[in-house]
Amino acid sequence: MKERTQTIKAVFGEDIVRLAIILLFIIVMSIASPYFLTVRNMMNILQNISLQGITAIGMTMVIITGGIDISVGGVCAFTAWVAASIMKGGTHWVLACLCGVGIAVLCGAINAFSVGVMKIPPMIASLAMMNMTRGLQTVISGGSTLSGLPEGFQVIGQGSLFDVIPIPAIIIVVLYVLAAWFMNRTVLGRSIYAVGGNPEAARVAGIKNTRVLFFAYIMCSVFACIAGLVFVSRTNSAPSTLANNLEMKAIMAAVIGGTSVTFGGKGKIMGTFLGIIIVGLMTNALDLLGVSAYYQQFIQGLMVLFVVFLEAIRSNRAAKRA
């Protein structure tokens, strides 16, 4: 029993603030709207956060290395568009998706090369990649929207298990569990923490820092690509504005989740998951309450500030106690 409480503490110890916010949300909203606490609505929330949520996994990894990747929006849009247009051209959709993933790997590798080998600040390196990918996507899309994708492909975003659990919801949960396990239990995952926490110490300990960075940035792009494919499949369309502002939303989820952008080595995949749940709950709540989209963005910003303030108060206190 003691061991069990310790595990619970190890998993959620730092997430008390986030769990409390989620609980508060659920209590208040279930009073405010009878529709809120239904299975359908919960699944709806998971489905709605899939684009941002899947991207945030890779973003968290990159931020933990001490970097940042603002090209995820561009990479997501470009790779998803390429995949969508290839499958529209008659190629099997699985092959088309793999094409998209392949391009994502390349984008991530270029980012990692800039950061790890050329030592360019991550913000600048990924800014360049963001413009490149956005530019190419605009060229091939010509500002138009692509729709009418193969039915097999549409299942990914629109299908559901037992007619209850939508596949995107399954994908996001599975990816988070896998990524959290990976980051906590594998050599590569722990190396990401070591490289972010103290690159010199990691190097002295024989960790190949550049390789670790390559992995993190490539994963970040790949997750962005997967997120884009799921989204395109769900809406059966690839609009030219696909994944606008996605980078900021992914960073927001990671930050609400307790990942530190000021120094590397601090953050948790499950923290980001809670972060993304908070964002999802809030968006859903505002929708149900009929708040206009214009106000929603403002309220989201306010929310970020609120959470990071609470987090800062908590960690400052902890620092004083130590």
Next chain:
Amino acid sequence: MSFSGNKVLDNVNFQLRQGEVHSLMGANGAGKSTLIKILNGIYQAVSGNIEVDGRAVQIKNPKDAERLGLAFVHQELNVCNDMTVAENMYIGNWIRNSMGFYDRKGTSRKAGELLRIMGVDLDPDMPVRRLRTAEKQIIEILKTLTQDAKVVILDEPTSSLNEKEKENFFGIMRRMKENGVSIIFISHFLEDVLTLSDRVTVLKDGVNNGVFTAGNYTKDDLVVAMMGRKIDSDETKPPKIAQNAKTVLEVEGLCSQKKFNNVSLKVQEGDIVGVCGLLGAGKTEIARAIFGLDEFQSGKIILNGEEIKKPRPDLMIEKKVALLTEERKQEGFVPLLSIRENESLSVMKEMASRFGVIDRKRQEQFAEDISKRMTVKMSGIEQQVVSLSGGNQQKVVIAKCLASGPKLFLLDEPTRGVDVYAKSEIYKILRQAAEEGTAILIFSSELEELLANCSKIIILKKGNVTGVVETKELTKNKLLSMIG
């Protein structure tokens, strides 16, 4: 000024007279930093009071401390690298002209005067980036004078100074005293304390364990007061090496532009060899080059008979070489990770399955065992390394290095900022490793350390090896004259 507190500190009284150098000593965790943090207003005392010039005062935050004329010089340097010496000395209090704008010439002139008075040979207009660490530290100390500090608190100011720079530094201290400034001097270096202090207060486990007045005590008295026992000096004997011992490392004519020249050295298994030189002699650079952290232009590194053309840290670890770097905080450990993870950082792979999944049980067992062997004082292996005291942090870093079972262990300043007791424990660990056959190369500017542990010492001067001497034939003074 007097002060008495509680708990971490139990009823500690401390008194500082005008124009006095009062040293504060104690093992890691004895409460020195807590006392200092209370004076700085970072912590508040539960009970007791602080008086300045006979008046009771409240120090609630660092601003209060500043107003009362208390100035702190921390181990970590807080200089602005891209500003000049003068600008750094007068930071925040720059001289203004009649229009109220920053007066560059005036600031430089006043800084120049102060540098002259203090006997420091530095150009006030030089950017601080170009200074060496020791010089930056002097700038930090002079900064306190421009702020009209009455009391200057120095935390381990001599740890990165070589013998010559220490002389210089002691001169500055004496001139500050003459100007009526009182100094609290915190240090692990018995010799420095002995030379400099008018009085010494020793803390042990949060209580005042003795006040000594200059001339009335010996080094041993201080050690006994700090540790509650004498350090057995018989323990320190140079290692004996077997006659048929193999050569583990051979360096031939290693050159790196502007850092070192034609360096050759040899270490056998089971031997402890020292590399001695002043700051800037190239010790760190050579250690880093051998381990593959920095590049070198020419020369050979031969490990167990095999030439390593292009060393890389990961390759060297595979070949059973470990390096303890000079800067513990910057290069030694990952602060947010636990003791468990830091100790196993370089051997994670060996504890993982083919797919890279770490065997947690094995890792825990490993960390428990090695922590015990290293006598790390901790609440458990899940504690973050950053929350340990300096000496224990260093033990964790050494544990990390020994984890891979090195055949060759390079150590760069292995006991900087570590108390006397932890030091002797670290030496014990090293000697034990040597007995088990590890070849050890210690790069250090601490002469006693080298004399006590090494069989021979390689003398390094401005990047050149100028001699190799058997330790038996050496005294501290002789060694000092050889490196200077």
